[in-house]
Amino acid sequence: MNETPRPEASAASVFRRTVSSLVAGIDALPLRVFEVCFTASYLLRVGWLGLWWREWLTEEGIHLNAAELAEIGYAPPLPLLTAPGVVLLAVMICLSAAGLILNKARRLALLGIFVCALYTQGVDWMSASSLSKLHVAVYGILLMSPGYLRDPVNGRLLICAVPVRVIQATLICQYLASGTAKAFKGDWLKHSDVLYTLVQGVFRTDFAAWCLRTLPVWSWTVMQWVTLLFELEAPVLFCVKNLRPIAFVIGIGFHLMIALMMKDLIFFSAQMWTFYALFITAEEYRRLGAWVVAGWRRISGFMIRHS
Numbered sequence: 001m002n003e004t005p006r007p008e009a010s011a012a013s014v015f016r017r018t019v020s021s022l023v024a025g026i027d028a029l030p031l032r033v034f035e036v037c038f039t040a041s042y043l044l045r046v047g048w049l050g051l052w053w054r055e056w057l058t059e060e061g062i063h064l065n066a067a068e069l070a071e072i073g074y075a076p077p078l079p080l081l082t083a084p085g086v087v088l089l090a091v092m093i094c095l096s097a098a099g100l101i102l103n104k105a106r107r108l109a110l111l112g113i114f115v116c117a118l119y120t121q122g123v124d125w126m127s128a129s130s131l132s133k134l135h136v137a138v139y140g141i142l143l144m145s146p147g148y149l150r151d152p153v154n155g156r157l158l159i160c161a162v163p164v165r166v167i168q169a170t171l172i173c174q175y176l177a178s179g180t181a182k183a184f185k186g187d188w189l190k191h192s193d194v195l196y197t198l199v200q201g202v203f204r205t206d207f208a209a210w211c212l213r214t215l216p217v218w219s220w221t222v223m224q225w226v227t228l229l230f231e232l233e234a235p236v237l238f239c240v241k242n243l244r245p246i247a248f249v250i251g252i253g254f255h256l257m258i259a260l261m262m263k264d265l266i267f268f269s270a271q272m273w274t275f276y277a278l279f280i281t282a283e284e285y286r287r288l289g290a291w292v293v294a295g296w297r298r299i300s301g302f303m304i305r306h307s
Contacts, residue, residue, distance in 0.1 A: 025158035027282035037274040039097050042135050045267045057081045078122040114139040171275040172234050179231025188228050196220035208261035
């Protein structure tokens with residue numbers, strides 16, 4: 001006679017399955033794509049700041065001291081560099097980024113780029129932002145996580161699911177926290193012209209100025225509500241596989257408008273886009289790769305026949 005499973009046994013079974021799914025090896029292709037794209041966004045950011053390396057990293061610039069930073073709640077700054085020190089930092093960043101992108105000496109590369117991200121954040125807190133904190137956090141997560149394994153059957157790379165899920169959750173939590181702050185701490189639910197007035201601020205680009213002159217006021221209200229709903233519904237949009245195309249279209253458009261309308265926020269948008277790579281499955285990447293290869297072969301064959 002079959003016995004009805006006890007609730008305690010069912011809960012324990014669900015817990016074991018959940019833990020097993022987290023620690024089990026999954027296809028590492030999405031994480032590899034993310035690592036390459038995220039590192040490229042880091043190079044884009046530090047490369048831009050590096051154009052003003054004297055002001056940024058040496059005593060030639062204006063830097064707050066420890067006492068001044070303490071008054072506004074920041075940690076003491078890390079030591080500034082000399083010109084040779086800046087060269088060594090640049091070499092370390094380039095070598096670490098190359099190792100991570102090419103998956104060569106990955107653990108050493110992660111350590112190097114984590115240290116560089118930590119230093120470039122701490123040396124000048126006034127130039128640091130959420131981008132800097134995310135670089136430190138993500139590289140820290142990857143550094144502490146298990147490395148890649150090789151599937152003995154098909155030779156593909158495998159990775160523990162934990163770092164992938166944690167980084168995915170990081171994106172979702174950012175959107176949800178931003179939407180919650182807008183809705184319940186800010187004025188986005190109180191007024192319909194918040195976005196319209198926000199874009200008129202000091203970060204306004206020429207494109208934003210053109211949009212302010214050209215677009216009707218009601219269109220800004222629509223964009224305001226789409227932005228708010230997108231951020232508040234991010235857990236559903238990104239976690240439900242069938243809804244991810246909607247999340248991608250709105251999210252990419254959302255960050256594209258930020259990049260176009262607010263000065264220098266292209267770096268923020270580029271960083272956010274890299275997280276989307278983790279929500280594309282390995283099978284989808286391989287289908288996309290096969291489609292690109294087939295398309296290239298058709299184009300190459302056509303050019304050869306008509307040359």
